[in-house]
Amino acid sequence: MSAAPTRRVLVANRGEIAVRVIRAAHSCGWEAVAVHSDADAGSRWVALADEARHIGPSPARRSYLDIDAVVQAALDSGCTHVHPGYGFLAERPEFARRVREAGLVFVGPSAEVIESMGDKASARRTAEEAGVPVVPGSGVVADPAGARAAAADIGYPLLIKAAAGGGGRGIRVVRADDELEGAVSTAQAEASAAFGDGSLYLERSIEGARHIEVQVVGDTHGNVVHFFERDCSVQRRRQKLLEEAPAPGLSTTLRDEITGAAVRLAAEVGYQGAGTVEFLVEGERFYFIEMNTRIQVEHPITEMVTGTDLVVEQLRVAAGEPLSVSQGEITLQGVALEFRINAEDPQQDFFPSPGELTRFDPPNGPGVRVDSGFVSGGRIVPYYDSLVAKVVVHGRDREEALARATQALTELTVDGVVTTRDLHLSLVADEEFRAGGVTTTWFEERSTASDRSAEG
Amino acid sequence: MPTIPSPLPGVFYRRPSPDQDTYVSEGDQITEGQTIGLIEVMKNFTELKATAAGTVTEFLVDDESEVSVGQDVAVLE
Numbered sequence: 001m002s003a004a005p006t007r008r009v010l011v012a013n014r015g016e017i018a019v020r021v022i023r024a025a026h027s028c029g030w031e032a033v034a035v036h037s038d039a040d041a042g043s044r045w046v047a048l049a050d051e052a053r054h055i056g057p058s059p060a061r062r063s064y065l066d067i068d069a070v071v072q073a074a075l076d077s078g079c080t081h082v083h084p085g086y087g088f089l090a091e092r093p094e095f096a097r098r099v100r101e102a103g104l105v106f107v108g109p110s111a112e113v114i115e116s117m118g119d120k121a122s123a124r125r126t127a128e129e130a131g132v133p134v135v136p137g138s139g140v141v142a143d144p145a146g147a148r149a150a151a152a153d154i155g156y157p158l159l160i161k162a163a164a165g166g167g168g169r170g171i172r173v174v175r176a177d178d179e180l181e182g183a184v185s186t187a188q189a190e191a192s193a194a195f196g197d198g199s200l201y202l203e204r205s206i207e208g209a210r211h212i213e214v215q216v217v218g219d220t221h222g223n224v225v226h227f228f229e230r231d232c233s234v235q236r237r238r239q240k241l242l243e244e245a246p247a248p249g250l251s252t253t254l255r256d257e258i259t260g261a262a263v264r265l266a267a268e269v270g271y272q273g274a275g276t277v278e279f280l281v282e283g284e285r286f287y288f289i290e291m292n293t294r295i296q297v298e299h300p301i302t303e304m305v306t307g308t309d310l311v312v313e314q315l316r317v318a319a320g321e322p323l324s325v326s327q328g329e330i331t332l333q334g335v336a337l338e339f340r341i342n343a344e345d346p347q348q349d350f351f352p353s354p355g356e357l358t359r360f361d362p363p364n365g366p367g368v369r370v371d372s373g374f375v376s377g378g379r380i381v382p383y384y385d386s387l388v389a390k391v392v393v394h395g396r397d398r399e400e401a402l403a404r405a406t407q408a409l410t411e412l413t414v415d416g417v418v419t420t421r422d423l424h425l426s427l428v429a430d431e432e433f434r435a436g437g438v439t440t441t442w443f444e445e446r447s448t449a450s451d452r453s454a455e456g
Numbered sequence: 457m458p459t460i461p462s463p464l465p466g467v468f469y470r471r472p473s474p475d476q477d478t479y480v481s482e483g484d485q486i487t488e489g490q491t492i493g494l495i496e497v498m499k500n501f502t503e504l505k506a507t508a509a510g511t512v513t514e515f516l517v518d519d520e521s522e523v524s525v526g527q528d529v530a531v532l533e
Contacts, residue, residue, distance in 0.1 A: 039522075059467070059520050061474070343498075352498035354465050382466040382522060386498045 006031060010074035013085030014064060015373035018045035021083045024311035033077045037063035039381045044373055051077050058383045064088045067095050071102050081318055083107040090294040091118060107318040108273045109293050117291040127288040130268040132261040135287040137203035147184045150202045162191035163199035173205055208439045209280040212247045214262035215302045218271040219317045225327045226259040227306045230298055233440050243298040243338045245305045248436030258286050274314050300371060304336035304394040335401040336394040342386040345418040353418040354382040363411035367394040367404045380417050388419060402428055458508045459528040466497035468529055470519040484512050492530060508532055
């Protein structure tokens with residue numbers, strides 16, 4: 001019997017996710033090739049990989065976002081697979097397509113699936129076809145009269161959204177009937193200027209909801225399973241600060257419904273690889289928002305509560321192997337929390353704080369995991385994102401997880417840059433947070449309240 | 457000679473976007489407060505404004521390279 005061919009994966013990313021993918025590859029006997037820009041030449045992931053390729057100057061668009069350079073690096077280093085990590089090229093259908101055309105395997109769904117989930121209108125249609133509830137809304141409205149008719153059906157408050165928009169741009173909130181007409185004409189003008197397309201649609205504004213998302217993985221043998229949910233409601237300007245699995249206080253009925261809906265949606269598109277279906281949850285109702293067709297920053301908390309290495313599952317699926325677990329074998333054990341330690345100053349409106357990590361001592365101990373792309377002496381450069389480390393804790397229950405979080409965050413020492421560590425310590429101690437079930441507006445309302453009390 | 461220092465650590469850009477012209481070129485006359493570039497810190501962009509009026513004689517930092525706080529970016533005459 002001949003030995004299985006060596007699988008060699010190019011890790012088309014940097015930082016902690018590059019380290020994470022290299023470790024997963026090695027743990028299943030694959031070789032891993034790192035890429036790096038000028039600024040990242042001496043990085044931790046370069047040291048951990050079997051081989052490293054320089055792909056360009058420091059600005060991301062000339063290195064990590066350069067599809068030609070990345071695909072060439074994979075071919076030159078004899079790779080069989082390409083793992084995109086998250087961010088950069090991970091959800092660019094043309095990248096997945098180019099990898100495939102180069103005769104390599106993309107670790108993720110097909111370019112066509114990435115494309116269809118990346119388009120808001122098409123993702124919404126697919127969700128409806130799969131029987132997944134979407135936020136009540138209208139089709140494209142042509143004029144103020146059309147908007148009035150749609151608003152009467154939907155009710156207030158509502159959002160006017162540019163059909164061609166994205167990333168939170170082109171959205172206006174309307175709270176009452178008399179604001180509608182003016183808002184429609186301004187939104188139309190804005191959408192034409194920003195996107196070259198003035199098409200609008202209306203959607204109910206769901207306020208005071210929780211952001212709950214379901215981790216799914218599909219393989220090439222027709223299996224789609226879920227790994228339960230994460231609560232990512234603690235956000236600032238739609239950016240997640242910390243995440244928790246499972247969502248505290250979720251009823252068993254709602255959990256069954258929401259995980260079932262996520263699996264139906266993934267199955268509807270023949271999803272292969274790891275993905276996340278995001279929902280807004282209001283009381284016992286839930287609404288699909290979007291699907292992320294990649295591994296996410298917060299995947300470790302799901303790994304902690306299900307005991308499954310999701311990146312290894314991604315590699316298995318990409319190699320054509322079946323998932324290592326069936327739905328019945330995936331059970332929830334305990335509670336996990338992830339804290340994003342960013343080089344940002346919460347006292348200065350979260351302004352980034354690049355610099356050298358003159359000292360970086362991550363915590364450890366029972367139930368503590370730290371994912372980072374850095375070691376002491378490393379540099380947080382201004383070219384990329386500000387993530388220094390993810391502190392992940394796991395406990396038998398929420399109380400134990402929160403206690404471990406306090407201990408781990410206290411032990412964490414980062415000198416040389418300002419970080420969000422102290423903010424996380426204050427969140428862990430916050431009574432409302434500890435009670436569980438906060439909504440997506442909670443953090444900003446808390447910050448405003450604390451500003452007022454400081455002024456008063 | 458007066459200089460224009462960067463108020464932030466980050467990456468200096470001479471153009472508003474890769475496919476547009478530079479804000480100013482060597483030899484250009486500029487006014488106080490005029491934007492001469494951008495400083496990017498982890499996807500946050502801040503305009504770099506001239507701290508005095510004059511003629512730009514030299515850029516001391518290459519386009520798309522790192523600057524530290526207080527580092528001189530351009531020289532005026």
